[in-house]
Amino acid sequence: QAKESGRGTRLFYTPDMEGQPAEVLQQEHLLREAVFHDALELHYQPQVQVASGRLVGLEALVRWRHPQRGLVGPDDFIPLAESRGLITPIGRWVLREACRQLKAWHNEGLALVPVAVNLSAIEFRQRDVAGEIARVLQETGLEPQYLEVEITETTLMQHAEHTRATLQALQAMGVAVTVDDFGTGYSSLTYLKRYPLDKLKVDRSFVADTPADGDDVAIVTAIVQLARSLQLQSVAEGVQTTEQLTLLQSLGCELAQGFGIAPPMDVRRTRAWLHALPAAAS
Numbered sequence: 001q002a003k004e005s006g007r008g009t010r011l012f013y014t015p016d017m018e019g020q021p022a023e024v025l026q027q028e029h030l031l032r033e034a035v036f037h038d039a040l041e042l043h044y045q046p047q048v049q050v051a052s053g054r055l056v057g058l059e060a061l062v063r064w065r066h067p068q069r070g071l072v073g074p075d076d077f078i079p080l081a082e083s084r085g086l087i088t089p090i091g092r093w094v095l096r097e098a099c100r101q102l103k104a105w106h107n108e109g110l111a112l113v114p115v116a117v118n119l120s121a122i123e124f125r126q127r128d129v130a131g132e133i134a135r136v137l138q139e140t141g142l143e144p145q146y147l148e149v150e151i152t153e154t155t156l157m158q159h160a161e162h163t164r165a166t167l168q169a170l171q172a173m174g175v176a177v178t179v180d181d182f183g184t185g186y187s188s189l190t191y192l193k194r195y196p197l198d199k200l201k202v203d204r205s206f207v208a209d210t211p212a213d214g215d216d217v218a219i220v221t222a223i224v225q226l227a228r229s230l231q232l233q234s235v236a237e238g239v240q241t242t243e244q245l246t247l248l249q250s251l252g253c254e255l256a257q258g259f260g261i262a263p264p265m266d267v268r269r270t271r272a273w274l275h276a277l278p279a280a281a282s
């Protein structure tokens with residue numbers, strides 16, 4: 001599954017490719033086709049409560065079914081999409097598809113957990129995210145408490161007025177906001193108290209070498225404590241081992257995601273996770 005996401009090899013857009021406009025144009029053309037001809041799909045990664053292992057959320061992660069290369073992960077096409085004006089239609093598709101899918105599961109009688117959608121800084125800046133979310137929720141009939149958005153520190157640092165207005169509108173709607181990849185951006189902690197936020201997601205680079213690496217343990221500890229003091233929920237991403245899970249539990253980190261718990265999964269396998277939820281949760 002890690003392989004599927006194509007992490008580590010940038011197939012489509014690298015700085016070297018700037019000297020090769022034909023190649024970029026061809027990939028852009030293929031991606032444009034993909035967006036408008038239904039060749040994107042969403043996979044969902046479970047988020048669980050550390051203490052109980054219970055499913056409490058899903059993160060929607062976009063993939064591209066590439067005609068020659070198979071399933072391609074977002075790191076290999078989001079940068080291209082952003083530079084070629086395709087991020088807006090992709091982001092709209094992701095939002096709508098996540099809401100549509102959740103509502104469809106709900107209509108099947110499955111218990112639901114919230115789904116989190118990632119928004120890059122460029123998307124957040126270019127789109128009327130709050131208005132669009134309100135519209136999509138209305139059109140799909142999904143209740144707002146089943147949608148969350150994930151943004152990075154970079155997003156929080158830019159365009160203060162737009163960011164404030166958007167986050168306040170989301171809060172008023174009941175859509176939760178997570179700060180993704182926390183600790184890796186250029187951030188000022190001021191933003192954590194200034195904006196209405198719900199969760200801090202510890203970047204997986206800090207989790208990866210715990211518990212062996214004492215510095216990383218110190219950083220994760222500090223982030224979890226910071227979250228608690230600010231009354232935000234803490235989420236650890238990239239959890240791969242039982243030792244990491246045990247550490248997180250001892251630190252009081254509430255939520256976790258990672259290959260060690262479950263990888264991002266297609267619709268069929270995600271449905272099986274929802275099926276195992278107690279019905280009373282709906």
Ligand code: C2E
Binds near residue numbers: 123258
């Ligand atoms: P992210 O939001 O931080 O998502 C977590 C990434 O870590 C995912 O990669 C996931 O597959 C991977 N991951 C999960 N557990 C583990 C683990 O235990 N170990 C390791 N090594 N990796 C793990 P993915 O799906 O390739 O997505 C990469 C990034 O692409 C995401 O990072 C997010 O920033 C972006 N992205 C994904 N979907 C979308 C989307 O719909 N829109 C936008 N704008 N960005 C997206």
Ligand code: MG
Binds near residue numbers: 059118
């Ligand atoms: Mg994310």
Ligand code: MG
Binds near residue numbers: 180201203204237
């Ligand atoms: Mg992340």
Ligand code: MG
Binds near residue numbers: 181
């Ligand atoms: Mg990340």
